Amino acid sequence: DAGITQSPRHKVTETGTPVTLRCHQTENHRYMYWYRQDPGHGLRLIHYSYGVKDTDKGEVSDGYSVSRSKTEDFLLTLESATSSQTSVYFCATRGGGLTYEQYFGPGTRLTVT
Amino acid sequence: TQLLEQSPQFLSIQEGENLTVYCNSSSVFSSLQWYRQEPGEGPVLLVTVVTGGEVKKLKRLTFQFGDARKDSSLHITAAQPGDTGLYLCAGPNNAGNMLTFGGGTRLMVKP
Numbered sequence: 001d002a003g004i005t006q007s008p009r010h011k012v013t014e015t016g017t018p019v020t021l022r023c024h025q026t027e028n029h030r031y032m033y034w035y036r037q038d039p040g041h042g043l044r045l046i047h048y049s050y051g052v053k054d055t056d057k058g059e060v061s062d063g064y065s066v067s068r069s070k071t072e073d074f075l076l077t078l079e080s081a082t083s084s085q086t087s088v089y090f091c092a093t094r095g096g097g098l099t100y101e102q103y104f105g106p107g108t109r110l111t112v113t
Numbered sequence: 114t115q116l117l118e119q120s121p122q123f124l125s126i127q128e129g130e131n132l133t134v135y136c137n138s139s140s141v142f143s144s145l146q147w148y149r150q151e152p153g154e155g156p157v158l159l160v161t162v163v164t165g166g167e168v169k170k171l172k173r174l175t176f177q178f179g180d181a182r183k184d185s186s187l188h189i190t191a192a193q194p195g196d197t198g199l200y201l202c203a204g205p206n207n208a209g210n211m212l213t214f215g216g217g218t219r220l221m222v223k224p
Binding site: 004031033041042043045048050056058090092098099100101102103104105106107 | 143144146154155156157158203205209210211212215216217
């Protein structure tokens, strides 16, 4: 258990509004990830961070931005939410080592109406 | 691009039955991981296999990494309703900075 919390856990928002999801970890892990999970698509990587202020895009980054100003916090922002961004969002962390194991948060269910 | 394909996609069995699910790729992975995800929760790491041919056991679950490190299997003996969930395999990309996930096997064990 990497002590990962996500907030909010559920959110309903309207199309066109900005949304920020927060991921907080207590394990001082270097790497942090944002995924979305949709039926038929599995887990898809949105963005990841390999250190404070160091981020990179994943496979489905369009429409999303991230920021990491502290080791423990990784924010995911939808600048202008669309219905296609309705999904369950998971944050994950990875510590050091060569086995690349990731530890996931409980998820945020986002509905864009 | 390294892809992982899992089969079957869905599996519904009775309590007490045995089952095997598969994770296959045409690419070599340095390691593979198995996660289980229950409804409304995030995936939880079950095991990591690293060496080709490696077999790891976790109670009634047996994990095997293929000799060529391109595939893995998960065998469950005497399945129980508590084994119900989505089973995901994942492996690191060549740069080691992200994981590739398979599409998952959704298992339902009926009492």
